[in-house]
Amino acid sequence: MNIVFEKTKGLTDKTFHYCPGCTHGIIHRITMEAIEELGLLGKAVGIAPVGCAVFAYEYFNCDSYEAAHGRAPAVATGIKRVHPDCLVFTYQGDGDLAAIGTGEIVQAAHRGEKITAIFVNNAIYGMTGGQMAPTTLIGQKATTAPYGRDENHAGKPIMMSEMIATIPGAAYIERVAVNTPANIRKAKKAIKKAFEIQREGKGFTMVEVLSTCPTNWGMTPEDALKWLEENMMPYYKLGIYKSSEGSVING
Amino acid sequence: MAKGKVVFDENQCKGCGLCVTACPFKLIEMDEKRINSKGYHPAHVTDLEKCTGCANCAIICPDVVITVYRIDK
Secondary structure (H helix, E strand, C coil): CEEEECCCCCECCCCCCCCCCCCHHHHHHHHHHHHHHCCCCCCEEEEECCCHHHHHHHHECCEEEECCCCCHHHHHHHHHHHCCCCEEEEEEEHHHHHHHCHHHHHHHHHCCCCCEEEEEECCCECCCCCECCCCCCECCCECCECCCECHHHHCCCCCHHHHHHCCCCEEEEEEEECCCHHHHHHHHHHHHHHHHHHHCCCCEEEEEEECCCHHHHCCCHHHHHHHHHHHHHHHCCCEEEECCCCCCCCC | CCEEEEEECHHHCCCCCHHHHHCCCCCEEECCCCCCCCCCCCEEECCHHHCCCCCHHHHHCCCCCEEEEEECC
16 A cells, blocks of 8 residues: 655644635645655745744744744845755745735845745735735725725735746746645646756745635635635736746736 | 545544545545534545545645555555
């Protein structure tokens, strides 16, 4: 009897504190599986954000650091410059990377820092209780947008992958989703590719992962996956936005 | 067809039901008759004989509850 799937050594035995059906657990797992497969668990340094994933360092079975809100790319810059042989990655939500830390991520990409950002986009502020995020979709309800996001008031949702892909220092930008087993496999492949490009020293790498928040979206985990596919994926199109060939491929 | 076996670490299950949606043979259901140590109805397999060990359930499980084996013939 062969083992086809077992828990990666990249995760600790601690139980995730996430709500039932939250896809953070999937993204934690595929990130650490990718690192384990590259044989870099002893060389990896993860930077945890502020947000739901604030305790990510409890789950990553590698060296980890907890950054101030939005400042993970700055902390990662410091670690990578002091330890260039390490695999340095940040794990950030949309509140951390696309709101308070937008400046940090843009400048880190601009400097071409050889780090990888795992950007978890679930279109809402999870930890603080479901407020509108820069990534909240038009018409999507949030506690601070009870009638749904109004474009005239709050503008259109921010598209980080498209934005970072325009920066010369960015070497690899891809947007993936974790709504089906097939897409989860693709997401893991993208994260692994980003880590490999970081190891090659080509520049800044980011993988945006479309994720769910069943609790704050107010739906079951199953419905949340459907909502992601029907509402988020048409706006946040999956695909490679920047690769070593320098081309921008959409969708 | 390949034959598989899945083992659930039942007390880690949060009863989200994502594995139920991912199983191509609809072999998984939430066990409404039992409650695990976290207070959720844990997922279980109804007919292990039909499992092919595709690991879809384990791949979508957010809490890494499932271990998958494949039995060689």
